[in-house]
Amino acid sequence: MPVISLPFRFRQPFRAPAQWAFEWCIDFRPEDASLYPNPKKRTVQRLADGALVLTDTTYPKGRPLRIRRLIRIDRASRSWTNTHIDGPFRHSQFWYRVVPDGARSSHLEFRGLQLLPSRRSLSKTEIAKAAEELRREDALLWRRHLAPALDREAAQRR
Numbered sequence: 001m002p003v004i005s006l007p008f009r010f011r012q013p014f015r016a017p018a019q020w021a022f023e024w025c026i027d028f029r030p031e032d033a034s035l036y037p038n039p040k041k042r043t044v045q046r047l048a049d050g051a052l053v054l055t056d057t058t059y060p061k062g063r064p065l066r067i068r069r070l071i072r073i074d075r076a077s078r079s080w081t082n083t084h085i086d087g088p089f090r091h092s093q094f095w096y097r098v099v100p101d102g103a104r105s106s107h108l109e110f111r112g113l114q115l116l117p118s119r120r121s122l123s124k125t126e127i128a129k130a131a132e133e134l135r136r137e138d139a140l141l142w143r144r145h146l147a148p149a150l151d152r153e154a155a156q157r158r
Contacts (some may be wrong), residue, residue: 016154
């Protein structure tokens with residue numbers, strides 16, 4: 001079965017200083033699951049400084065689906081990676097970096113490489129369309145759910 005590589009990227013603005021936004025983003029906790037629109041359960045296993053495993057369990061069609069991700073944090077560059085170590089998108093990898101835009105604002109730079117098993121090879125047009133759909137979905141998640149939560153918390157701390 002061929003594996004299709006779907007690269008995509010987006011930017012998400014924050015109304016928070018870069019260092020604060022970065023710390024918020026890498027403060028992984030089980031209760032983070034409530035920020036997502038679909039019900040999920042999250043566990044966090046801290047392996048070492050800058051390394052942890054997130055295990056998310058969702059329930060599509062009423063059946064549990066467990067996905068484990070290795071998170072590697074690079075504080076010096078305000079970035080982290082998220083690599084799927086199992087689940088339907090095993091070996092897919094996502095890179096995040098928080099960049100300052102000024103004293104009170106910043107943005108997230110996101111690059112994703114989703115690996116998707118496929119029953120057939122896809123054309124360049126089909127790959128581009130699938131990658132654009134992933135970009136839209138992930139950007140929408142950040143725009144509607146994660147960034148507003150970050151911005152609300154930042155505003156409360158001012």
